[in-house]
Amino acid sequence: MPDEVEVAATQRVRNPWGQGERLRTEILDAAGRLFSELGGEEALTIRGVARAVGIAPASIYQHFADKAALVRGVIEHDYERLSAVMREADESVADDDVVGRVRAQMHAYCRFAVENPGHYRLMLGNRRPAGQGEAGQRPQGPLVPILGAVVAAFERCEQAGKRLRMPSERAAVMVFVGTHGRVALYHSNPEDGGADRILPFVDELISLVFD
Amino acid sequence: MPDEVEVAATQRVRNPWGQGERLRTEILDAAGRLFSELGGEEALTIRGVARAVGIAPASIYQHFADKAALVRGVIEHDYERLSAVMREADESVADDDVVGRVRAQMHAYCRFAVENPGHYRLMLGNRRPAGQGEAGQRPQGPLVPILGAVVAAFERCEQAGKRLRMPSERAAVMVFVGTHGRVALYHSNPEDGGADRILPFVDELISLVFD
DNA sequence: ACAGTTGCCGAACGATTGTTCAGCAACTCA
DNA sequence: TGAGTTGCTGAACAATCGTTCGGCAACTGT
Structure with a gap:
């Protein structure tokens, strides 16, 4: 019982040096970089991260x-990064260009996936052991919340009068999932073309769901 | 120099028991099963495979x-398995039902991906270190030859007079890649529906590329 | 029946992994 | 200035990994 109190107090105390929090994000960044380069949870080692940051493993x-x-x-950390770049791309396009906003979102997704192969692999490979999520929280994969932003973009298209060949949510899944799969094909065979081959495909995919 | 000769001779000698080859495929099957369950190259251990087969690691x-x-x-071994189920599905449909053959292929792909999550993850996660492929062999990812069968199916559609909204190869990539991505979404969030949610999506995706 | 070959096993080796612990150095507060 | 707290380190722990080696048992042809 006194243990709990002491631990809580320890956590509440601020770092007198003012560097602790910075080192934490430094670790997070280095680990993310190793993730990108190596790809795969097992390839990421405590010792490797420590070496990259320049500190002791302990x-x-x-x-x-x-x-x-x-x-x-x-x-x-990296899902927030992906969400951020997609949101920025979305907001960088004029409000009335509703289709352009969809395209901007998906292009940002492609760029992120090409530039961060490790994170991309992680998005797919994360097997979620039972009971890992917080209690009471509906279990959902990491792709789902990101998909939500795409759904919203398609709903804006519908509200702007654009004609879709299917309900907006289904169109969003179609485009998002097709883009995701095209990136997978790229990662499976990076030799033949990069983003310059992917983006036209995505554009055609988007135009396909409109009437 | 005499070493090489001796090694070659050893490899050429047949197993007098007639069981060696069978044990080899038994190892391959057990390793494939562990791959499906665990998923990930690093999760597959020599000791684990040996334990599954019931033999010594050595x-x-x-x-x-x-x-x-x-x-x-x-x-x-498993890519041949996937190719086989897709080919069988293709041939199980009447020749004149060209679109049905496309659907059968993609449905078989979905079933395989759902039933073998580990292999599916492997298809994506295989990072190919430089120089791993045989010399003179053009490097290509494992998805590419399978994609070839889908392209052929779409070319049959075109020859049968079906109107596509794009060149047959592009349509094949569109459908294959979209299916692949939909399966990825499933694996990222298996809780909401399995094959029964995937197959209708695939059917709609296929109908989308036809005029 | 006997020598020769072959496949499998028990045991061990070195390397690497995640993790813990006591101690040292730098900072704050009185 | 001195006591107290905090962050970081070097060293070590047990566990597990891939891999190797000598020996045993089962089969072959003669």
């Missing part, structure tokens, strides 16, 4: 309870 | 030079 445990927590942190 | 090395050779064997 220091990792001052910021993350264990390796699983570090991996969760990297995943969370 | 015995694996009588049939595979090292772990990389075992993994290559599993990949090859």
Whole structure:
């Protein structure tokens, strides 16, 4: 019982150096970079991250309870990054160009997937062990919330009078999933063309769901 | 120099028991099963395979030079399996039902991907280190030859007079890649529906590329 | 029946993994 | 200035990995 109180107090205390939080994100960034280069949860080692940051392996445990927590942190950190670039791309297009906003979102998705093959692989490969999610939280894969933004973009298209060949949510899944699969094909065979081959495909896919 | 001769002679000698080859495929099957359940190259251990087969870890090395050779064997074995089920599905449909043959192929692909999550993950996650392929062999990802069968099916559609909204090869990529992506979404979030949610999506995707 | 070959096993080796712990150095507060 | 707290480190732990080696048992041809 006194243990809990002490732990809580320890966590609440601020770092007097003012560097602790910065090192945490530094670890997160380095781990993310290794993720991108190596790809795969097993390829990411505590020692490797520590070496990349320039600290001792034991220091990792001052910021993350264990390796699983570090991996969760990297995943969370990078999904926010992907969501951010898609949101920025969405907002960088004029409001009345509703289709252009869909295209901008998907192009941003492609760029991110090409530039971060490791994270991309993680998005697919994350097997979610039973009971990993918080209690009461409906279990959902990491792609689902991102898909939500695409659905919203298609609903804006419908409200702007654009004619779709199917309900907006279904169109969003169609485009998102097709883009996702095209990127998978690229990662399976990167030799023949990169983003310059992917983006036209995505554009044609988008035009396909409109009437 | 005499070493090479002796090794070659050893490899050429047939197994007098007549069981060696059978055990090899037994190892391959067990490794494939573990691949399906665990998913991921790193999760597949020599000791785990040996335990699954019921033999000593050292015995694996009588049939595979090292772990990389075992993994290559599993990949090859299972791609042939996937190609086989897609070919069987293709041939199980009447010749004049050209669109039905496309659907049968893609449905078989979905079933395989749902029933073998590990292999599916492998199809995506296989990072091909430089110089792994045989010399003179154009490097290509594992999805590419399978895609070829889909292209052929769409070319048959065109020859039968079906109108496509794009060149047959592009339509094949569109459908294949969209199906592939839909399966990825399923694996990312298996809770909401399985094959019964995937197959209608695939059917709609196929109908989308026809005029 | 006997020598020769072959496939499998038990045991071990070195390397690497995640993780823990005591101690040292740098900072804050009185 | 001195006590107290905090972050980081070096060293070590047990576990697990791929892999190797000598020996045993089952089969072959003669």
